[in-house]
Amino acid sequence: MPLKVLSVASEAVPLVKTGGLADVAGALPAALAPHDVAMTTLLPGYPAVVKAIGKAKLVHKWPSLLGKPARLLSGTIGEHGLLVLDCPSYFARDGGPYGDSKGQDWADNWQRFAAFGRAAADIASGATKAGKFDLVHAHDWQAAMTLAYLKLASDTPDLPSVMTIHNMAFQGHFDAKIFPRLGLPSSAWSIDGVENYGGVGFLKAGMQMADIITTVSPSYAAEIRQPEFGMGLEGLVATRGNRVRGILNGIDPQVWNPAEDSEIPANYSHRTLAKRKTNKRALEKAFGLEESDGPLFTVVSRLTWQKGMDVLLEVLDHLVGIGGRLALLGSGDKAMEAGLHEAAARHPGRIGLHIGYDEGLSHRLQAGADAILVPSRFEPCGLTQLYGLAYGCVPVVARTGGLADTVIDANPAALASGVATGIQFDGVHYHALRAAIDRAMALYNQPKQWRRLQQNGMKADFSWEASGRAYADLYKELTLK
Numbered sequence: 476m477p478l479k480v481l482s483v484a485s486e487a488v489p490l491v492k493t494g495g496l497a498d499v500a501g502a503l504p505a506a507l508a509p510h511d512v513a514m515t516t517l518l519p520g521y522p523a524v525v526k527a528i529g530k531a532k533l534v535h536k537w538p539s540l541l542g543k544p545a546r547l548l549s550g551t552i553g554e555h556g557l558l559v560l561d562c563p564s565y566f567a568r569d570g571g572p573y574g575d576s577k578g579q580d581w582a583d584n585w586q587r588f589a590a591f592g593r594a595a596a597d598i599a600s601g602a603t604k605a606g607k608f609d610l611v612h613a614h615d616w617q618a619a620m621t622l623a624y625l626k627l628a629s630d631t632p633d634l635p636s637v638m639t640i641h642n643m644a645f646q647g648h649f650d651a652k653i654f655p656r657l658g659l660p661s662s663a664w665s666i667d668g669v670e671n672y673g674g675v676g677f678l679k680a681g682m683q684m685a686d687i688i689t690t691v692s693p694s695y696a697a698e699i700r701q702p703e704f705g706m707g708l709e710g711l712v713a714t715r716g717n718r719v720r721g722i723l724n725g726i727d728p729q730v731w732n733p734a735e736d737s738e739i740p741a742n743y744s745h746r747t748l749a750k751r752k753t754n755k756r757a758l759e760k761a762f763g764l765e766e767s768d769g770p771l772f773t774v775v776s777r778l779t780w781q782k783g784m785d786v787l788l789e790v791l792d793h794l795v796g797i798g799g800r801l802a803l804l805g806s807g808d809k810a811m812e813a814g815l816h817e818a819a820a821r822h823p824g825r826i827g828l829h830i831g832y833d834e835g836l837s838h839r840l841q842a843g844a845d846a847i848l849v850p851s852r853f854e855p856c857g858l859t860q861l862y863g864l865a866y867g868c869v870p871v872v873a874r875t876g877g878l879a880d881t882v883i884d885a886n887p888a889a890l891a892s893g894v895a896t897g898i899q900f901d902g903v904h905y906h907a908l909r910a911a912i913d914r915a916m917a918l919y920n921q922p923k924q925w926r927r928l929q930q931n932g933m934k935a936d937f938s939w940e941a942s943g944r945a946y947a948d949l950y951k952e953l954t955l956k
């Protein structure tokens with residue numbers, strides 16, 4: 476019998492995505508299937524998700540889930556089980572999963588995702604007709620209360636559990652006055668429960684209750700023991716140190732493979748790199764850039780402080796000054812967007828922007844640009860550098876978290892032994908990023924070296940094979956106790 480795992484996530488491709496969490500939650504069921512794990516994903520019933528589930532089976536009704544009626548629908552996502560928490564009062568809204576169309580967080584997010592966790596705990600413990608589960612795997616703060624309800628509520632049995640942190644910067648921290656409305660026993664208000672710095676901490680609660688805490692790269696698992704990366708939870712990470720693991724994300728070769736990608740003008744492999752030129756020409760047109768065989772840099776990113784986009788802004792004049800061009804896709808911080816528009820106006824034909832979110836364009840950028848810049852201040856794993864590696868779009872990355880774990884820096888030793896895949900730099904500030912761009916330029920001007928970087932990256936294996944096995948081994952370790 477396969478091990479039955481309930482994966483609880485607030486987004487998953489192809490149904491709903493605001494960032495890397497969706498890629499990972501969407502890829503896990505297929506990554507686990509070869510290892511005798513049957514994973515069912517539970518998602519909130521956002522309009523797009525309810526629409527996509529189509530002919531679904533009604534498997535449960537809650538008269539009141541923290542005050543609102545809700546239903547559980549059962550269907551499939553690809554070949555895998557999908558459960559949807561259909562609760563229009565919480566989830567049937569225009570805008571994004573976490574906020575309105577202006578980017579303002581929904582004021583009742585605590586209630587929406589506590590209810591989600593409460594429902595997940597009921598499902599995981601077999602209280603609905605969705606069946607019984609052997610283990611529950613919660614992702615990020617939005618799913619973290621699942622583990623608090625499982626451990627602390629009196630009406631749910633305990634179950635082996637994993638809490639994965641995709642980004643410690645988002646903790647789901649709320650005012651203490653919500654505590655009485657969570658429906659937890661009063662004993663849960665303690666440092667060993669959901670209390671966190673005088674408020675209620677959803678991620679903190681999940682980390683406290685989980686049998687194992689994972690994060691998405693070994694380096695980030697080590698970094699979050701320090702205040703700079705732990706963001707207030709470093710003490711908890713240290714206390715639970717022997718329960719913290721790092722499992723690197725993979726990428727889905729069905730979605731990210733330049734030889735078969737239907738989103739890009741010309742397909743290619745590491746043997747037919749010359750075909751990338753067609754993709755580069757198409758990008759130049761799409762971004763209003765001058766046609767040139769000089770290096771084209773790209774950025775595909777949320778425009779935030781985490782991603783170092785303020786430092787990118789500082790370095791753009793230099794990048795253009797030495798003959799580079801930039802095609803950027805992203806959205807986020809309004810001041811950063813304005814700064815980018817100013818830079819593009821200063822450098823017409825050299826800096827092109829697409830402010831917004833566009834999945835197809837993100838593929839075309841990886842397939843046509845020469846190098847992707849990822850100057851993150853912290854990066855739990857990072858996916859865009861992995862896509863860059865797979866597409867021969869050489870990653871230029873800050874040496875942090877998963878970026879440090881996945882890119883082999885083109886230092887003299889790595890170049891001499893022919894193993895380098897990209898460029899790493901230390902410290903996210905103007906001089907460091909500028910020097911990294913200079914190094915990229917110098918390597919680009921040595922076509923043989925550059926091709927080697929591209930080919931090494933494309934041949935590296937970042938599929939889910941190893942990580943799927945690591946999660947499966949972890950689940951087995953926890954359920955065989």
Ligand SMILES: Nc1ncnc2c1ncn2[C@@H]1O[C@H](COP(=O)(O)OP(=O)(O)O[C@H]2O[C@H](CO)[C@@H](O)[C@H](O)[C@H]2O)[C@@H](O)[C@H]1O
Pocket residue numbers: 493494495496498499641642691724775776777804805806831832833834837854855856857858859877
């Ligand atoms: N404007 C745009 N248009 C189209 N696509 C866009 C886009 N902006 C970003 N993307 C896409 O969104 C995803 C971003 O994933 P990342 O892993 O790089 O960062 P994120 O911070 O969202 O994820 C968090 O969770 C993931 C998953 O664990 C960790 O890898 C990461 O370090 C952590 O911060 C990629 O698939 C990227 O292509």
